[in-house]
Amino acid sequence: MPILNAEATHPITLPDGTLYGDTVYLKNVVDHPRMEIGEYSYYTHSGEPDDTARILAPYLGHGVRERLVIGKFVQIARGSYFITSSANHPMKGFTTYPFRIFKQETFGYKDLPVKDTVVGNDVWIGHDAAIMPGVQIGSGAIVAARSVVTRDVPPYAVVGGNPAAIIRMRYPAEIIDELLDIAWWDWPLDKIEAHLAFLENGDLEGLRSA
Template identity: 65%
Template sequence: MPLLNPDIAYPITLADGTPYRQTMYLKNVIDHPRIDVGDFSYFSHSAAAEETAGLLAPYLYPVSKEKLVIGRYVQIARGAFFITSSANHPMAGFTTYPFRIFRQETINGYDDLPVKDTVVGHDVWIGHNATIMPGVTIGNGAIVAAASVVTRDVPPFAIVGGNPASVIRMRFDEGTIASLLDIAWWDWSVDRIERNLAALEGCDIAALRTA
């Protein structure tokens, strides 16, 4: 039996055989027209599964113009969430109060506010209570430290932290990062990944190149 099954909601099974329902594969519990999630990306929380989209992106509505795009094998810890473009308030005038949203005939009156998709690459780890701001792109293999506020794009395989988050260090040297982006193991079949776990977990780039 494969270690990974992309078609289940709860990927962790406890010793007594019951599923651990506080960690879930996002693709299988979210039904939202503005959220796209790749296989095996998970999020942990204690609410009901149907509340997942609201916890993950509380200001992303079915009628929003922006999207939240999450790649494969993304790991999102408890309390992390995305503030998307629909959370913006008007700032060009003397007040930021969104008067128009309280009347049906003017609820769409803020179409001139900036809109940009938020994109998370593959194999990204987003730590506990991290906040991702609108329009950010997080590169493949990046790590976002706990309680960070990400306000700008994150390079692939960077470790960022703080408020606003900045690069603490790169996980690997430039040559290794280029090789990993070229290999793109997250696009492999599950069988191929499982056959090469030792190379993936042991940083054996030579073995990955020939896998």
Template identity: 80%
Template sequence: MPLLDATATHPITLPDGTLYRDTVYLKNVIDHPRMEIGDYSYFTHAGKPEETALVLAPYLGHGCRERLIIGKFVQIARGCIFITSSANHPMTGFTTYPFRIFKPETFGYKDLPVKDTVVGHDVWIGHDAAIMPGVTIGTGAIIAASAVVARDVPPYAVVGGNPASIIRMRFREEIVAELLAIAWWDWPLAKIEAHLVALETGDLDALKRA
């Protein structure tokens, strides 16, 4: 029996057999035209499953122009939030007050630039982190708890702080390049689980042979 079930709403069952209902597979609980989510990416929160999109990205209304793109195997801790581009106020004039949102015919500031927010594969986003509009987080990155990510994060970087900056790189540049080329997250689940020890112990040679 595989460890993961891509069709599950709540993917975690505790050792005593209790289904842990705070963690959800995002792809299975979100139906949003501006959100693209990969398999096995999860988020933990105390709301109802049908409230997940609103909790995670509260400003991404169905009429927004930007997208939130989340890769496979992303791990998002409780309290995290994506502040997407449509949350921005006009900042080029003498006031930031969003006058135009108070009338339907001017709602949305369609002249303001928007940019997609993108999260790569196998990214760990720690408790209470905030991801700001238009950021790209590279595959394999780790976002520290309470970080405010206001600029792009390279693959396999560890970042933290406000604004978040690079604390360290997880691996040497040549190893990062090899991991991105291997792209284990695109393997069939059976192959991933067959090579789980190599993934967990950092056995790059075993992954290259797979």
């Protein structure tokens, strides 16, 4: 029997048999035209499943220009959220007060620059992290708890702080390149689970031969 169930809303069952209701597979609870989410990516929060999109990205309205793109096997801890481009206020003039949003006919600032926010695959975003507009987070990266991510994060980097900075790289550059080329997250689930020991133990030779 597979470890993962792609169709589950709540993918975690505790050892006593209780379904853990705070963790959801994003793809199965989010129906939003500006969000693209890969399989097995999960988010933990205390709201209802139908509230997930609003909690995850509170400023990403249905009519905005930017997108939030989240890859496969992403792990997003409780309290973390994305501030997307439409949350920005005008900053070119002498005031940042968003006068136009208070009248339907003038709502929005279509002249403000927007950029998609993109999270790669197998990214771990720790508790209470804030991801700012337009950030690109590479596959395999780790974002420490309570970080404020204001700039792009390279693949397999560990970042933390406010603003978040690189603490270390998880592996040497040549290994990172090889892991990105292997792209295990694109394998069929049965192949991933058959070679889970290689992934968990950091057995690169095993992954090469899989």
